[in-house]
Amino acid sequence: MNIDGATLTSTQHGDHVIVSVTGELDVFNAGRVVELVEAAVPTHAHGAVLDLSGVGFLDSTAIRKLFALTSRLGERRQLVRVVTPGGSIVLRTLELVEFGRAAPMHGTLEEALAQIG
Amino acid sequence: MRAHAMFDTRTKARSLAFLYGAAALICVLTVLLPNVASVEERSVLVLAALSLALALVFLRFAAQVSDGLVHLALAGVTVILSLVIHYTHNATLYALIYTWPALYAFYFFSTPAAIGHLAIIGAAYAIVLRIDDTMDATIRLVLVLGTPLVVGLLISRLLGVMRATLERSARQEQALRSSERRTRLIVDSARDGFISADAQGRVLDINAAAERLLGRSRADVLGRPFQELGIPPAAQAKFIQRRRDLLKAAREGGTRHLELRVTIERPDGTQLRGETMIWVVERDGEPMFNARLTDIGDRLAQEQRRERLVRAEAARAEAERAALTIGRLQAVADTALTQRNLDQLGPQILARTRDVLDAEAAALLLLQDDGSLSLISSDPVLAASRPVVVAADAGIAGRVLATRRPVLLNDPSASDLADPSILDAGISSMLGVPLIAHDQVIGVIEVGVRAPRRLGPEDVDLLRLTADRVALAIEHVRAYGREHHIAETLQRSLLPQTLPALPGVALAGRYLPAASEAEVGGDWYDAIGLTGGRVLLVMGDVSGKGLAAASTVGALRSAIRAYALEGHGPAQIAERLNTFVLAEPAREHMATLVLVVFDPVDAEFSYVNAGHPPPLMLSAEGRPQFLAGARSVPLGVLPFPNYVQETVTLEAGGAVVLYTDGLVERRAENIDLGLGRLSATAADGPLDAEALCDRLLLAALPSGATSDDVALLTLCHVPLGSRLALDLPSEPSALRSLRALLRRWLAQAEASNGDMHAIVMACSEACTNAIEHAGAAPDETIAFEAILRDGEVDVVVRDRGRWREGRPPSDQGRGLELIDALMDDVQLESASDGTTLRLRRRLTERVGA
Numbered sequence: 001m002n003i004d005g006a007t008l009t010s011t012q013h014g015d016h017v018i019v020s021v022t023g024e025l026d027v028f029n030a031g032r033v034v035e036l037v038e039a040a041v042p043t044h045a046h047g048a049v050l051d052l053s054g055v056g057f058l059d060s061t062a063i064r065k066l067f068a069l070t071s072r073l074g075e076r077r078q079l080v081r082v083v084t085p086g087g088s089i090v091l092r093t094l095e096l097v098e099f100g101r102a103a104p105m106h107g108t109l110e111e112a113l114a115q116i117g
Numbered sequence: 118m119r120a121h122a123m124f125d126t127r128t129k130a131r132s133l134a135f136l137y138g139a140a141a142l143i144c145v146l147t148v149l150l151p152n153v154a155s156v157e158e159r160s161v162l163v164l165a166a167l168s169l170a171l172a173l174v175f176l177r178f179a180a181q182v183s184d185g186l187v188h189l190a191l192a193g194v195t196v197i198l199s200l201v202i203h204y205t206h207n208a209t210l211y212a213l214i215y216t217w218p219a220l221y222a223f224y225f226f227s228t229p230a231a232i233g234h235l236a237i238i239g240a241a242y243a244i245v246l247r248i249d250d251t252m253d254a255t256i257r258l259v260l261v262l263g264t265p266l267v268v269g270l271l272i273s274r275l276l277g278v279m280r281a282t283l284e285r286s287a288r289q290e291q292a293l294r295s296s297e298r299r300t301r302l303i304v305d306s307a308r309d310g311f312i313s314a315d316a317q318g319r320v321l322d323i324n325a326a327a328e329r330l331l332g333r334s335r336a337d338v339l340g341r342p343f344q345e346l347g348i349p350p351a352a353q354a355k356f357i358q359r360r361r362d363l364l365k366a367a368r369e370g371g372t373r374h375l376e377l378r379v380t381i382e383r384p385d386g387t388q389l390r391g392e393t394m395i396w397v398v399e400r401d402g403e404p405m406f407n408a409r410l411t412d413i414g415d416r417l418a419q420e421q422r423r424e425r426l427v428r429a430e431a432a433r434a435e436a437e438r439a440a441l442t443i444g445r446l447q448a449v450a451d452t453a454l455t456q457r458n459l460d461q462l463g464p465q466i467l468a469r470t471r472d473v474l475d476a477e478a479a480a481l482l483l484l485q486d487d488g489s490l491s492l493i494s495s496d497p498v499l500a501a502s503r504p505v506v507v508a509a510d511a512g513i514a515g516r517v518l519a520t521r522r523p524v525l526l527n528d529p530s531a532s533d534l535a536d537p538s539i540l541d542a543g544i545s546s547m548l549g550v551p552l553i554a555h556d557q558v559i560g561v562i563e564v565g566v567r568a569p570r571r572l573g574p575e576d577v578d579l580l581r582l583t584a585d586r587v588a589l590a591i592e593h594v595r596a597y598g599r600e601h602h603i604a605e606t607l608q609r610s611l612l613p614q615t616l617p618a619l620p621g622v623a624l625a626g627r628y629l630p631a632a633s634e635a636e637v638g639g640d641w642y643d644a645i646g647l648t649g650g651r652v653l654l655v656m657g658d659v660s661g662k663g664l665a666a667a668s669t670v671g672a673l674r675s676a677i678r679a680y681a682l683e684g685h686g687p688a689q690i691a692e693r694l695n696t697f698v699l700a701e702p703a704r705e706h707m708a709t710l711v712l713v714v715f716d717p718v719d720a721e722f723s724y725v726n727a728g729h730p731p732p733l734m735l736s737a738e739g740r741p742q743f744l745a746g747a748r749s750v751p752l753g754v755l756p757f758p759n760y761v762q763e764t765v766t767l768e769a770g771g772a773v774v775l776y777t778d779g780l781v782e783r784r785a786e787n788i789d790l791g792l793g794r795l796s797a798t799a800a801d802g803p804l805d806a807e808a809l810c811d812r813l814l815l816a817a818l819p820s821g822a823t824s825d826d827v828a829l830l831t832l833c834h835v836p837l838g839s840r841l842a843l844d845l846p847s848e849p850s851a852l853r854s855l856r857a858l859l860r861r862w863l864a865q866a867e868a869s870n871g872d873m874h875a876i877v878m879a880c881s882e883a884c885t886n887a888i889e890h891a892g893a894a895p896d897e898t899i900a901f902e903a904i905l906r907d908g909e910v911d912v913v914v915r916d917r918g919r920w921r922e923g924r925p926p927s928d929q930g931r932g933l934e935l936i937d938a939l940m941d942d943v944q945l946e947s948a949s950d951g952t953t954l955r956l957r958r959r960l961t962e963r964v965g966a
Contacts, residue, residue, distance in 0.1 A: 005853050026852050027885045057856060059881050060932045089874045096938060 004029035006055075008036050015046035016116055018109070022054030030062035034069050047079040049112045050103075055084075058093050070102040079104070081112045129187045129225050130179035136194050136221055137172035140201070141165045143214060147205055160204040164197055188230070192237050194218045199241040203248055215242060216268045223272045231273065235266075310410035316403060318343045318360055330391065330410050332383030343408070347381035347389070360395070364404060367397035378413075390414045442579070445473040449586040459483075462594050463494025466562075466587050471496075473583050474576055476564035478544060482514050483552075483560035483591070490514055490561065513549040514561040521558055523550040523577045543567045550580045552588040562587055611670050612828075617646035620841045620858055621717030623833040624652070625806035627814055631779075631826045638826035639666035639706070640777040643674055645681050648846045650717055650858045653681045653690075656729065656775035656830055657710030669706045673698070673752075677712070687712040687725040691752070691760035695727075698753035708752040711775055713832075715767065718857035720834060722767040725760045727752050730778055730792070733799055737770030741796035744773075772804045772833040779827035780817045791817070806831040837862045839905045844898040845884060852888075855901060856881055866905050869961045875939040876903075876958055880912055882932045883954045887916040890952050909959045917951040 006023035019037050041048045050066075052058075058066075070080045082099070084091040086107045094105065106112040144165030148158050175182065175190065182190075195218045202214075215238045222234035242264065310327025314320050320338045328335055331346050338346055343360075344353040359375060367373045374396035381389040395408040449469045467479040480495035512534050516524045526533055526547045531540060534547075544565035552560040562584050566572055609628070616624040624644050631638060639659030647653055655677055659669045676697050680690045690712055698708060709728040715721070724732060724744060728751030731743040747763035767773060774795070781791030798816040802808060809831040818827065841862045845851045856877050863873045880903070887899045900915040937943050942957040 024853055024856070026881060027888075028852065057877070057881070059852075059878070059885060060935050061885065087870075089870075089878075092871075092874055093878060096935070 003032050003036070006033050008033060008040070010040035013049070013113065014116070016049060016113075017041045017045050017047075018049045018051060018113075020051040020054065024057040025055060025062035026057065026059040027061040030059070030065045034062075034065040038069055038072065041073060041078060043076060043078075045078060047081070047116065048073065049081045049083060049109065049116075051083040051109050051112075052090050053083055053085055053088075053109070055090050058090055063093065063097050063099070066099065067102055081106060081115065083107070083109050083112050126182055126184055126187065127179045129184075130175050130182040132221065132225065133182075133187060133190050133194075134172045134175035134179065136191075136217060137168045137175065137197075139217060140194060140197050141168035141172060143198075144168060144201055147201065156206070157204040161201060164200055164204070168197055187225075188234075191218055191221060191234060194221075195234070195238050195241050199245050202242075202245045213264075215264060216272070219268050220272050223276045228273065308411075312343065312406075312408040312410060314343050314406040314408070316364065316405060318357070318406065320346070321405070327410055330389055330412055331381060332385055332387070332389075343406075347383060348379060349382055352380070360406070363395060363397060367404060373397045379410075381410075390417055442473065445469065449473065449583055449590065458598065459493060459591065459594055462590065466590060467494055467496060470562060470564060470580075470583050470587065474564050474566075474572075474579055476566050478542070478563075478565040480563045481560065481587070482563070484518070484558060490518065493560075513547055513563060517549040517551050517561045518558060521551050521553070523548065523581060525572055525577060527571050546570060546572045548572045548576060548580055550577070550584045552584050552591065554588040554592045559588060559591065611641055611667065611674055613643055616644045617652060618842075619646050619652050619717065620650050620837050620843060620862065621835060622650075622652050622715065623806040623835045624654075625810045625831045627810045627827070627829040629779075629814065629818070629827040638662055638779070639670055639708075640779065640826045640828040641670045641674065642775065642828045642830040643677065644830065645678055646844070647681060647714065648684075648851045648854060650843050650854055652715050652717075652832075653677075653687075654713040654715065654775060654830060654832060655710060656732075656777065656828060657708055658729065658777045658828075660707045666706065669708070672701070673708060673710075686762060687714055687723055688747075688760045688762035691725045691727055691749075692758075695752045695755070695758055695760070699756060707754055710752065713773070713775070715773075715832060715834075716854070717834060717837075718854055718861060720766050720768065721764050722773065723762050723764040725749070725762040727758070727760065728754075730776060730781060730788075733774040733776075733796055734765065734767065735772045735774070735799055735804055737768050737804070739800045739802075739804060741800045743792070743796070767834045769834050769836070770804065772799075772806070772809060772831060774799055774809065774813065775830040775832075776813070777826070777828045779825035780813065780829055782825065804833055806833045809833070837865055839866075840902070841904075842900075842902040845888070845901055846898050852881055852884055855884060859903065862903065862905075863910075866910075866960070868910075872910075872958065872960045876910055876912070879936045879939040879956055879958070880914070882936050883912065883914040883956060886932055887914050887952070887954065890916045908962070909957060912956040914954045914956075915951060 006021060006025055006029050008019065008021050010017055010019045012018075017040055019040050021033060021037070025033055037048075037050060050069075066082075073080050080103045082094070082103050083106050084094060091105070094100070099105065104112075104115070106115070141164075144161050147156060148161050148165075171190070171193070195215070198214050198218070219231075219235055219238055222231040226234070308326055310330040311324045312320060312327050313322050319340055319342055323331070323335055323338055328338075331338065333346060344356045348356050356377075356379075359377065363372070363375045374394060376392065376394050379391050379393050381391055383389060390413055392411045392413045393408050394411075395406055397404050398407055399405070449466060463481050467481055470476070470479045478496045481493045482490040483493050485491050513524050513526060513529075528545055529540070529547060534540070545568040547563060547565045549561050549563040551558045552562055562580070564572070564576075564580060612628050613626065616626055626642050626644070628640065628642070639657075639661055641655075641657055641659075643653075643655040645653040645655075655674070657670070657673065659666045659673065661669070673694060676694055677690060680693050685693065691710075694708075694710075698706070711724060711726050711729045711732055713722065713724040713732070715723075722734070724747055726732070726744075726746075726748045728749070731745050731748075734742050734744050736742075744763075744765065746765075747761060749760050750758045752758075776795070778788075781795050782788055783791060794816060795813065798813055799809060802812050810829055813829060813831075814827070837858075841858065843855070843858070845855060859877050859880055860873060863876060868876070880901070884899055884901060897917055900913070902913045904911045933943070933945075936954075936956065940956045940958045942955075944955040946953040946955070
């Protein structure tokens with residue numbers, strides 16, 4: 001699914017859902033992308049892995065929407081794990097706003113899945 | 118045919134009545150005339166009465182009598198005559214009256230029947246002679262046998278001769294009739310009509326052809342006067358007179374025939390144009406007319422054709438004489454077709470005017486805006502010392518101008534002339550006529566001839582005709598000049614005054630109108646900056662020339678700009694343009710064009726080609742390659758042309774050349790040669806947009822004059838430089854493009870990943886804010902500028918809006934917080950006409966840089 005320069009795919013992994021996003025997230029598409037991520041995670045799922053390895057840019061609006069996503073899923077007792085490769089621009093951005101306080105961050109998808117067990 | 122068969126029973130009965138009448142008369146005469154006493158008068162009178170009664174009966178009932186009764190009655194005559202002889206006692210004398218029944222018998226009956234009656238007569242006489250025994254036996258025998266025999270034989274012989282004559286004449290008549298039938302067949306099958314008429318002109322007979330020619334049947338015309346059979350009433354009296362004259366002449370031994378042309382009006386309304394020959398013949402001593410009627414309609418038509426031909430021949434000879442003059446006149450008018458300006462037109466007009474009038478000198482003066490006459494051109498003879506500007510009231514030209522009429526001067530005096538020196542040149546007769554265009558005098562044309570020739574009225578007419586054409590030629594040239602000027606101005610106004618200055622793109626364009634004599638063409642190019650630093654390039658060629666083509670270019674140009682602003686790609690724009698062109702069939706123009714969108718960020722070059730020469734792409738090393746893909750038909754030829762674009766990558770440092778066919782086409786040269794020359798020249802030198810243009814034009818058009826107009830546009834994909842400036846529209850793709858452009862620019866400046874991330878993020882946030890400030894107006898753009906100076910990046914983001922109230926302050930704050938965190942210095946200037954955000958960050962020093 002293409003949303004103004006971003007694409008989104010989701011796969012089932014046991015009790016968890018893996019949602020992968022690629023492209024750039026900014027003021028024009030972040031709202032819709034995050035809504036679709038939330039919709040991809042059913043209420044019965046234990047949690048979700050949000051793979052941002054393919055994302056090249058996040059602006060402040062996208063960051064705000066991601067914060068809101070983690071808190072909404074948290075209300076449903078669903079934990080979101082975020083995958084961002086080390087040294088990537090996205091990681092830098094998320095580090096800048098201390099996103100790690102809202103969701104656990106992982107360098108790779110395997111690392112995140114290993115944590116789920 | 119037998120004679121007795123010629124008589125019917127009724128005729129025989131009547132003749133029998135006369136026979137009885139004669140018998141009665143004999144009886145009466147015998148009693149009345151002096152006679153011998155031996156006559157028994159009472160008995161004779163009784164016989165007379167009986168005979169008369171029978172005569173009356175046969176006369177009255179002649180129609181009812183049968184042949185048998187006729188024979189019986191004839192025998193009765195013989196009996197009565199025998200009784201008369203008996204009662205007169207004069208057998209010798211009265212024997213003669215036996216000739217009557219004998220004669221009758223031979224005349225009316227066949228010979229055997231007649232002989233039968235002779236036998237009856239002989240027997241009756243024999244009885245009479247026996248009773249009246251007054252003579253000796255020998256005489257009696259001779260009389261009894263001799264009388265009927267002699268009488269019968271004589272009469273029989275006589276009648277035989279008569280009958281033979283009758284039969285011969287019957288045969289002759291039959292032969293004549295069959296001959297007539299044959300003649301009639303011949304006459305009827307004739308193509309000509311034959312009519313015979315009596316001396317009074319009443320028709321006796323006509324043949325089939327005459328029936329056809331007259332349009333009337335034979336029964337219809339027989340007995341009617343000839344003139345009533347279609348001769349128009351007005352001509353009838355004359356026809357009758359001529360017929361009478363002919364008859365008179367024939368009687369007096371003069372001419373016996375007459376030939377006439379006649380027009381016959383048929384009853385069905387059609388007309389016969391005929392020729393008739395009438396001749397007088399005698400029949401039975403009476404004059405009569407025979408006439409032959411011939412249809413000469415075809416012949417007349419032929420004669421008329423021949424006559425027309427003769428007349429046409431004469432007219433042609435006359436026309437050829439006139440054509441020579443007209444040809445010379447036409448040559449005057451034609452000068453306008455070959456010349457485009459008055460300076461060149463003038464001398465040619467004068468030379469041809471001298472040809473027309475066979476004059477020694479000529480001059481052309483045109484009225485100027487200030488009312489003076491300006492000498493445009495003249496012969497040396499008339500221009501000896503003539504001022505270039507002539508006062509409008511001086512000389513012949515002045516008088517022509519004042520009166521608007523021709524002025525003819527023979528043996529002019531010095532005071533008549535604005536320039537008396539022409540008298541020295543021997544000019545003795547001068548003529549000037551006004552040049553009139555659109556009912557306005559636009560100038561004067563003059564001619565002069567040397568003595569002894571005098572210009573006359575026919576020269577005035579001829580010069581007037583010439584002047585008409587000269588005026589037309591001048592108007593034509595002036596109108597052409599006006600139109601050419603307008604079209605060229607219009608076309609130049611349709612070319613971009615300046616090409617957009619976009620990061621990563623260097624553009625150069627050239628337009629060369631065709632050489633001055635030719636019309637302005639329909640070539641044009643355009644370059645339009647799109648969002649995110651992309652650029653739309655247009656290279657097009659509208660068929661046709663002049664104002665119409667230029668105005669079509671204007672329409673297409675506007676349409677392309679409108680479609681481009683709507684965000685359509687090349688193929689979509691081409692599809693819409695095609696619909697646009699087809700929707701205006703009145704223009705009747707076809708257009709070829711190449712549409713390109715180049716995005717310098719990802720170096721994607723997307724193009725569509727509507728029947729245009731292919732773009733030429735050059736690699737950074739200068740390797741040329743024609744972009745032959747994405748080809749389809751020209752605009753305006755098919756309702757659904759299906760334009761499909763193609764995308765290639767234009768490497769950094771590479772270039773693309775767009776052009777019109779004027780650049781590569783030369784007369785009588787294969788276009789492949791022109792294309793080869795183009796690619797060779799393009800590759801042979803630096804890939805700089807301006808230099809490329811100059812090089813290509815110089816190579817293609819060494820003389821600088823073109824027969825067709827030429828448009829040329831070059832695009833070079835260049836390094837971005839130290840300044841990056843562009844206008845951002847408020848649309849989703851804009852920020853993405855900006856970030857991509859910024860990354861490329863920073864990469865070129867060798868910024869570190871950290872610097873790049875920080876600056877891209879900050880600029881994106883700043884522009885997001887600016888777009889939101891810009892307010893409701895969607896066409897508002899954000900001015901973005903980034904400058905690299907002394908290892909420092911300065912960014913200015915300017916919008917025309919105000920800080921909006923609606924957005925939660927925390928969001929703005931987060932954006933600004935981020936920017937603050939990423940940049941070394943942030944300044945916000947808010948004013949009534951907009952907001953300006955200035956950012957600055959020093960790039961990290963790189964080791965070894």
